[in-house]
Amino acid sequence: MPPFRFPVFLKPPLQFLKKHYYSHPFLLFTTTLKTLLLFHVITRYQYSIDGTWGASMLPTFSVFGDHVLIDRGYRRGRGVEVGDVVTFDSVVEPGEKVIKRVLGLEGDYVMRNTPGSGSQEMIQIPKGHCWVVGDNLGFSRDSRHFGPMPMALIKGKVIAKVFPWKEREWLTSGLNPVV
């Protein structure tokens, strides 16, 4: 094994850091604070990677251990289309976040109940609301239970599954044009 040498390209940045921050604790504190806040702004307004848990989106996401890439440019429902997987603040549990698929936008007609379970009643989604359903119909609490959801609750669109690395993929809406 070759002897370990200090990587030369790291010297200038480290010297810069030492010169500016070594005996200036206040400057170090404010710079750390600004860096953390910059990451916070990027995570909230641009892109973020979050973990998921729960069985309501099988087989798209597993019960544990998946991490997804969320595009925050779609917050409040801007540019959301039918078939998108979106993340929103929960309608029933204050403080919780939920991932489901959008099946209807304002003005669309959707079926209220699970197909095959009784009435075939359909309702029209009011202005500013959307209809969200999980992929695992039997184990998902979604718009079939709490009704149309205000689009203002949507916080972003899930565009890719990132971890586990072997299962990484871009998420598609699954809608195909009728030939």
Add this chain to the structure above:
Amino acid sequence: MTTRRLFSSFNRGTQYGQFARVFGYNLFIFATWIPAVIFFHDNIGEVTRISGPSMYPYLNTSYNENQKEDRCWVNKFRPTQNLQRGMLVSFRSPYHPEVLAIKRVIAVEGDRVITHAPYPLPIADVPAGHVWVEGDNRDANKTLDSNHYGPIPLNLIQGRVTHVLWPWTSFGAVRWWEFKGRTRVLKGRKESALRF
């Protein structure tokens, strides 16, 4: 090589070069404080203007006289913690996601509200995790509230109006505990609220 010629004014010590260097540096330092301001506005509080007559006569008292809008302080730190009937909240409107609405909380989860037109049913139960909001205006046509779109989820609420800053005549804390509304509310218990 062209960049060296373009930016050589910074190094040559000319007046314009020195000014541009110092100005650019200060601009950069100013820009690094922008995420802190954004964080403050999203999580701690901000000053907002009230537009519209839905909270008349409590807010925008001069709506019939001039175009001046009230300014108030919205507290964004944990706005839904310990929410009581009578508090003023700021939330994204369910009908228009890009519009911020300010209304008063009339009923919390578990309560029963006697509703006005255009709500289709005479009595509404507020489910778990929701609140019923209404505007103060006597004229029901001037306010778009829970009588139109029903109870709103707690996660829609992003701030609580705690103080009025302008005009000076109504400066001070919002005294939500002194509010007596005209809507009849049958108070219930949180545990008996409908859960989806």
